[in-house]
Amino acid sequence: MSEDTGEKVVELAKRRGYFFRSSSAYGGVGGFYTFGPQGAALKGNVEEAWRDRFAVGEGHMEIDAPTIMPEPVFEASGHLDTFDDMLVECPDCGESSRADHVVEDNTEYEDAESLPIPEVEEIVAEYELSCPECGAPLAGAAIEEFNLMFETQVGPGDGQPGYLRPETAQGIFVEFPRLKEYARGQLPFGVTQVGRAYRNEISPRRSIIRTREFTQAELELFVDPEGDGPDLSAVEDVPVRLYPASEQQADEGDEVETTVGEAVADGTIADPWVAYFLGVAREWYESVGVDMDRFRFRQHLAGERAHYAADCWDAEGEVGGNWIELAGFAHRGDYDLSKHQAHSDERFTVFRQYDEPKTVERAEVDPDMSYLGPEFGGDAGDVVSGLEELAERDRAAFEDETVTVEVDGESHEIPVEKTGFAVEERTESGEHVVPHVIEPSFGVDRLVYTILEHAYREDEVDSEERTYLEVDPEVAPTFVGVFPLQSDAELESEAEGIAASLRAEGLSVTYDDSGAIGRRYRRQDEVGTPFCVTVDYESREDGAVTLRERDSTDQVRLPIDDLPGTLSALREGDLEFGELSG
Structure with a gap:
């Protein structure tokens, strides 16, 4: 479909009550849209179809967490440090743009987001790229990292710092200690959530494709890192069009037509859980009206993967002649749960029962608090935690007369005799493990737009031109x-x-x-x-x-x-x- 078709879809959407820019009576604000009667119904039907397949159909539970969460959540998750986009400000008109988008829109580079900032600055200069708003040259303009988090205050006065969530996932992760009880500590188990997320986009564009407030449908599947993978028999014959990283980086690379089973067998998709959900998602997208001739799965390049992802594939749909991300399928490893365990007082583990009890050696400390208390005052608790972690990680550190631990970047020396360090044999029936996370994360708003554009038709009936939307009956408003x-x-x-x-x-x-x-x-x-x-x-x-x-x-x-x-x-x-x- 052409850009002209996209313009027709946006015009139809506004005229017939699918979606339109919010607060237009006051001039509107970029990146915020209201779904009208038709759009809200279509969106609701898509969400219910997703629940039927990924929550009910897979036997997973659903929660509904708050959209505002306290600052420590995002300090632990890494979003405050790494959730950034590349910002370039026009030296003439002052308009801010995403530098990687400027590059992608005007050069042959398709994934500038994966490139380091110095390289993007070189490309801007080499191609003499200009400001999208006023046409002024951007060569020489500094490109900076811009954090996408929306900050707020919870409570009166200065209050407690908080942030609007940039993904629904953290609402699931922080509640893991309680959610594992509902799952009776049995892995694997999944938790789903459908709800709003917020990202302070530098340059929202293309109607509801890139907005500052949007709806996600996410599944967090918690798996044993040493456990069995999924049964692929239900999806092994599902045909998929893949665009692996190796093909993207090749001079004449191209998409690969294969099946889920073949892609796992030849190593194109390394993780069987990710492969399973690609197969499930492919069939689901087709059921809600996405044109499979304009659909593929693209593997993330190393430089564009999120800070938490060991591997990630995007479901992409073609709209207006461009590929857009519809969903991400990431192997998040134990990053999230380990981070929250390290930053909180909760245990983010599941107990794995051994087939038979094992006799093992454990290094432990039993510090002399009559020494540590007066010596370190308020830091004594952190010193104890440091000793416990060191004993588990490196028992050789306790072989000298003193042992060194770091607390908030400061080194402290403690006499080993005051640490109560000992290695003991014990019989254990199991161990606590931090589960790994497999995450299929779906963007609902982008999917609604894709369904509309893929359904857009023009023909002639009784010598009269007709426009109609061939929306699948399952999700039709x-x-x-x-x-x-x-x-x-x-x-x-x-x-x-x-x-x-x-x-x-x-x-x-x-x-x-x-x-x-x-x-x-x-x-x-x-x-x-x-x-x-x-x-x-x-x-x-x-x-x-x-x-x-x-x-x-x-x-x-x-x-x-x-x-x-x-x-x-x-x-x-x-x-x-x-x-x-x-």
Whole structure:
């Protein structure tokens, strides 16, 4: 699809109530959008479809955590130090832009985000790149790191520093000590969350594709690092189009058409859990209306991986001639849980039972607090923690008369005799392990846009141009429109009764008696309503109505009594419209 198609989709979205810029009465703020009646319904249906597949379908639990979290959470997670984008400020107009986007939009470099800042500065100078707003040259302008976190204060006055979450994941990680109890400490187990996240984007753009407030649907799967992988039998034959890092870096690299099973066997996808979710996601994206001819999985290059990711693949959809990220599938290792364990007073581990008890040697300390207390005062507790960690990591450090530990960058020497250091044998039935995390993270807003653009169609019906959205019935905002053929009290009463009965069946229904019947059909086609029911004067005689299908515009007569069951079967995919006319 062309950029022109994208402009048509955005215009349609605004006109028909899918999405539009927020607070436009006050000039609006970049990066914030309101989903209108159609968009909110489509978005809600997508979220429910995701829950059905990734939470209910996989047997995982769901939580709903706050969107504001205290500063220590993000100190531990690393977001305050590493959650940055490249900012370049125009020396003439002062407009800020993402430097990597300026490079990608105007050169052959596709993944400038993965490049170090000095190299991006060289590219800007070499290609004589200009400000996207005023056209002034950017060569020589400093490129700086800009943290994307939204800061706030919790409570009155100076309050407690807090941040709007940049991902829903941290709300799951910080609650792990309690969530593992609900899972009875049995690995693997998964926790899902669908909710808002916030990133103070430098230059939000392309409507709801890159915004400052957006919805994520995330699954955090906690697995034993030494445990068995997933059963791939359900997805091994799923066809996938992959764009591995090796192909991206090759001179004539290209996408690879393969299957999940083959990609695991030949090492293209290293982690079986990641491979499993790529297969599940590929089938799910197709079910909600993403065009598989415009869909692929791209592996992150080393320089663009998030600070926590051991490996990561993106699901990408092609819109407007460009590939955009729809989801990320990351192996986060034990980074998150280890960080929160180190920064908090909780244990972020699961007890792994041995098949048989083992006799092991353990190095331990039992410090003399009558010495450490007066000697180190308020730092005594941190010194003890340092001794415990050192004993576990490097028992040889206790072989001399003194041992050195660091607390907040300061070294302290302690007589070994005051540490109570000893190595003892003990019989253990198991051990505490920090689980690894597999994370499929889906962007909902971008998916909504992708569904709309992939569904956008133009054709001609009865010598009249028609625009319609071929939205999958499973997620369509409205499933059926009900019309009286003309303005007539009896027809209107009958049509309203049919609409009520279909709503009682659990179907999303719109009732419309305004204007010519052809115009009403066009309105519903344009918002993607799969079916329309028209009550006419013959309905009084034969007890039937006309059922029209959106894509083909074909029509059939159907008994009113059969309507709820037939439409429910069409929605569930148990019946094809062509079978009715056959």
